[in-house]
Amino acid sequence: MQTLRMKPDLMAEFLEALAAWGRVWAPVEREDGLFSLAVIDGDVTRARPDALRTAVPFKKLLLKPRFTMLQSAAGGTPVESADNDAGAQVLFGAHACDIHALKILDLLFLADYPDPYYRRNRERLVVVGYGCWPDDRCFCDSLNTSTADDGFDLFLTPIEDGIQVVVGSSVGDDIVRANRHLFEPATRRDARHYLERLSTRKEAFKLKLDVTALPFVLELKKDDPVWDELGRKCLCCGSCSMVCPTCSCFNVADEVTADSGAARVRTWDSCLFRDYATVAGGHSFRGDRGDRVRNRYYHKQEAFVREFGMPSCVGCGRCIDNCPTGIHVVEVFQHVRGTG
Amino acid sequence: MTAHLPRGNGKPRVGIFGLTGCAGDQLQILNCEDQLLRLADAVAIVDWEMTTSDNDRNCRLDIAFVEGVVATVHDLERLKKIRARTSFLVAIGTCAVWGGLPAMRNLIPRDLLDRERDAATARFLDTAEALPATHFVPFDLELPGCPIEREEFLTTVNSLLFGTVPELPAIPVCLECKTAENGCRVIHHQEVCCGAMTRGGCGARCPSHGVACAGCRGPVEEPNYDANITMFAGRGISWVEISARMKHFSAPAWMRVGLEGVKGHES
């Protein structure tokens, strides 16, 4: 790993240079205080890497909310569709939590029978991270996802009178070598500033989730009344799933197109919807709303931990931002533990 | 169990009918413009009063589309006759599926309505309580929406011609609204938005244009009315406002229907 520095006023030039590696996506402000990942070609000054959360995370770059998986002409053989293929893309402004989420999605989609739609976009995705500063909804520090050592090509962190640039991959090195004039060697002073920033930033986290033995707590609290309470409060609108960087469930439905052609379409889905676990014949295995809410939390904080030794929540705070009834993930777990 | 759909034996005979309603769903079909010619080529539309006076009013039909509510004795007679004539019956629009706007009048006491109407000119009205067509006879498929979605209608026709029924979206409007990355009408604008209670498939059209969802596509499988109402009230919205907004498209009728009355997609 190599560490460099860049002058802040070179950011625009750097962003324009990134276009050589693919369409550049960056957070942009679309409504007052509301950010969204958008392609910034044409006007790189729109990029707001300091924005804490985009409404929908980077996962939309890899798997579109809705795409055609297979298609066939009338009476023909179904073939793979290129509808989801986005070509080369650069994700600019990924935070550490996003990068950890990306690694979690890789665990799912690139193991066993790899998902070719995900894989094709993933292999052509360049990740440029950006160091953020937490607000009162960030709790990544509790989940060990507040910094990233790998999983990116370049990682930019603002430091005093400069930007620290960590090169994390061979592609990142390519970008640096093609734009040598933008970078200069990092100094010892930079390193000191970076470390200072790191420790002040750690202090800045107001929201904390105690994950000590959380899977065991959850196992013992399966029948806790909190799940019924949440079942009464939850709208099952699926917003938390849509905005969660590690939620990746999907539904598959067939369509007959004009002239008897056909398509198999894949859309984002949520385990909070009642028919999500309904089998042919109508029996729902998770008919109770409280059961579905519990399932979502258990999947992230219990089952995933048992499988991979870490939770599949990265503490980004999007579900807190987007729950219309104000269900707060950290408060839920505090409540379950009996400390909230 | 769906009715047996014809496949490949000549053009299916289709009828399109409107009971009491605004004819907006039939208008949507007419709005299919460039696809209309293809449709007319694929099926034989033998009975559609809205577009021609030269209709075969008695022949057997393979597919019938019915819009509107049953609000008169005459509506009911027509509906029963259509059901008897057709192999496959599709409800189009929220009036036919849920009661829609016309059913809002059910909240007004009937004796008041009787007093208010002009006896001299309205004597011919054989009105009854306005109820969705689906309340009276079995339907094979229901397309909600006020009006119906053109694309959904076309896909449905394509599927029926293929010999199957389409999988209609059962997800709430919120899912489509979130993927469109709209600011939430509830969270960011403190409005009564029915998106979480309402079946999607519209692409969250209203919230994407900055307007709260009025619930035109009818309820999702298990709407959490209590939590929605509590949420609106908790945001300082008056009960009068909540009630008025949620009454659109006969939400009270949905609540009466409850869980077991809501039909999901059979897969």
Added chain:
Amino acid sequence: MNLGLPPMHRPRSLERELATGANPYLPARARVMRIQELVADARLFELRFSDPELARSFTWRPGQFVELSVVGVGEGPFSLPSSPTRSGVVQLAIRRAGVLTNFLFDHLREGDEVGLRGPLGHGFPVERFVDQDVLLVAGGLGMVPVRGLLQYLIDLREHFGRVILLYGSRSPEQVLFRDELETYGRRRDAEILLTVDSTNGRPWEGRVGVVTELVDDIELDVARTVAAACGPPVLYRFLLKRLAALGFGKNRIYLSLERRMECGVGKCGHCAVGYTFTCLHGPVFSYWDAINLPELIDQ
């Protein structure tokens, strides 16, 4: 001992491909060779892959399943009801239950093509059944995967001890594969005990009552018996208690479970219980595994 079966992989480990292709969502073409009425609203479809090489090489473990699809109509998981020892043709026993199966029943004719993906999931760990008595219990449509296992055990008869099938149906006209099962019984290939909930006024020489009662009618050497079952949740509720009371170890009872499976390869999430994907880790689970995944079976 090599029983000629594809290996069982630990999920979330090895990157691999389905026999039907590298895109796990893309079905391979298969032709409908024969359609046979089994009972009212259930038919046996015999399919052969259109690619001759795939038709020849396609094999599976008893208890695995495939996804059958007609693009434009839908896709659904179906257990393989036959034994890989009788390969070449892929049989599917299908009950009319929804949009896809309606289409198959109403419009699919011999000679038509459909799509198949698979084999999917983990089947029965038959290596552990070698030299053991095997108790098979099936209820209703649960006979479909159990029949594949039964055929397999009979075809490799010398490797296994007693083979006992307890099979419960609603009524005599609902018994699947009745002639075949009675033939196995007559030839003493296996001990076949059939029961129905009610005779419905039909002639019936088997028993009347629920299938779990049959367990009391047979003498079992529990120490050398493994059990494999498939049926509706109510069957498990009674059967598992009964077998545990008889002294069966929980890891010597195998269940084939039904969930909403969609992608079949552990991606879409619909069949997940915690991080266990019924399609990828199952659909066959030991009772021990199932009991530790509380939502997996209705207790």
